[in-house]
Amino acid sequence: MKEESFTKHYDYVVMGSGLHHGPSMPMWEGAEDFQKAGGTLIHSAKFRKADDYKDQNVVVVGGGESASDIAWLTSKTCTKMTISMRSAPGTLFPHNINGNTADIRDSRLMYSFPRKVWPLVLKGHKLFYENIEHEDNEARQEAFKFAAKMNWENRNCIYTINACKSFGIPKAVCFNKAEIKPMICHFEGRNIHFVDGSVVENVDTVVAATGFKVDIPALKDDELKIKYSHPRHLWNNMVAVDEKEFFVVGFCRPHQINLITCCEMQARTLSQIISGKKSFPSDESMKKDIEYAIEHMSNTFERGYKALVDFVPFNDNMANFIGCAPNLLKLLFTDFPMFVHMVFAPIQPCQYRLVGPGAIPELSRKTIMKSPYYRWPKERIARDFNAVMILLSTSFADVCGVNGKFFHVQGQLRPVFRFFAFVTLSLLAASWYYEMRVVFFPLSALLLTFMLAIRSAMDPESFLKEDGAKSLFSLIKMTQFETK
């Protein structure tokens, strides 16, 4: 094909060129000699199939999803697998638990917690993982315990860091005896030295699953490149306040759930603007949105991907701008069955297609009503009950206006829980006034228990000490029900 260059004026440019460009390859001392001595050193981008490393001594470097997948697949056929990690992986989250896909637990309810209560969730996950019984599979049992320990020690949960969903690292360790090592220090011939002083000898292959460069190579203008180098400094991870004709889409990675919804919401937002149906907010208000997002993320998600976003607030904010946010308070009264599915079943992107531009209400409702629940009714009821009580308890502070900036229910569920908090407070006042002790005392005790639990979780260090957590009533223990 003949290449031709020309200049043409466009009103807007939208880049969907992908977040990652070019492998990020560490420079290890002795790496060249390792290859000269017959060792193979590749980046994960060049990894094709595990069989290529059959009967070999393999070191996989990294703790991301590439490392996780490659370590698990390769550990099935190689003779020795070592996983070298500079820092802990993201939240280890299984794809599948006894026939239930993990995604099925990704409800709006669970992702609406004020992020400050993350220690409660971390503790809940730990107990849940430790107590799941896997049908006659000891290795699987061990893999879940390993994941619980890793998440616990690194303070990793769905509100603190992106997930490492493949569960490959726990499986490689517990099924195929992979060994975990810290960072590589240097190579010496075919031997690899790690920073803790340990050595793995006679290594055949090193797979550096060390990620990719976050870049937009097509951008030649340095100023523009710098402006767009940190997605979180863009309005909705998409556009700089002073470059309103240039958008990037897809520079957002949710901690869980899916990227596609985020990209779709970005595309819908920008198409509203480009088509002239909506205008940008004022510069001041765009800057405030950006500052809020940065502060929100740094409050809990201080680690993780550069383009990390918090799924529910990220998408709900754009939905509010577009005018397609589901009004859950209204749906509570007008379409209760759908409300229940939208809150307790997995989040479906068609929640944003019920109203506003591009709405397909009937098809969306039909799809939402088909959302599956996971099995294990007891665990589900316990988890959802705990979640509702935590959201309700934090909403009292919200209704009374005494909550901190980031201590409120996230996204479209906030008005619903503010409403219930108001009703509950009214009920408490009425039962006190009319001396209805059977209502007043049990309800107060229940709420007080949850409020104390939340208060103790506000001090993560003491809360996460085993002893501190013991005092925590059955709030967390209730997640330990049958799971088969």
Ligand SMILES: Cc1cc2nc3c(=O)[nH]c(=O)nc-3n(C[C@H](O)[C@H](O)[C@H](O)COP(=O)(O)OP(=O)(O)OC[C@H]3O[C@@H](n4cnc5c(N)ncnc54)[C@H](O)[C@@H]3O)c2cc1C
């Ligand atoms: C092994 C692996 C597994 C993954 N698994 C998942 C997963 O399960 N779920 C998930 O959500 N994500 C997964 N990801 C992440 C995945 O990369 C993204 O979800 C998704 O591909 C991002 O889509 P995108 O359109 O933003 O970018 P890309 O898929 O990278 O697409 C960008 C496109 O732009 C083109 N392009 C780039 N520069 C230019 C230019 N200058 N001019 C014209 N065209 C250009 C590229 O050729 C490419 O076609 C995985 C990634 C890897 C590496």
Ligand SMILES: NC(=O)c1ccc[n+]([C@@H]2O[C@H](COP(=O)([O-])OP(=O)(O)OC[C@H]3O[C@@H](n4cnc5c(N)ncnc54)[C@H](OP(=O)(O)O)[C@@H]3O)[C@@H](O)[C@H]2O)c1
């Ligand atoms: N199954 C899947 O869904 C799947 C599979 C593969 C990839 N993906 C996606 O593809 C994208 C890229 O994933 P990825 O795993 O390739 O990259 P990644 O998520 O960026 O992970 C890179 C890993 O390498 C480590 N690392 C980086 N530089 C290092 C160095 N110099 N020395 C030692 N360790 C180093 C990082 O540690 P630090 O944390 O310390 O930086 C991190 O653990 C992600 O969006 C991911 O979700 C998805």
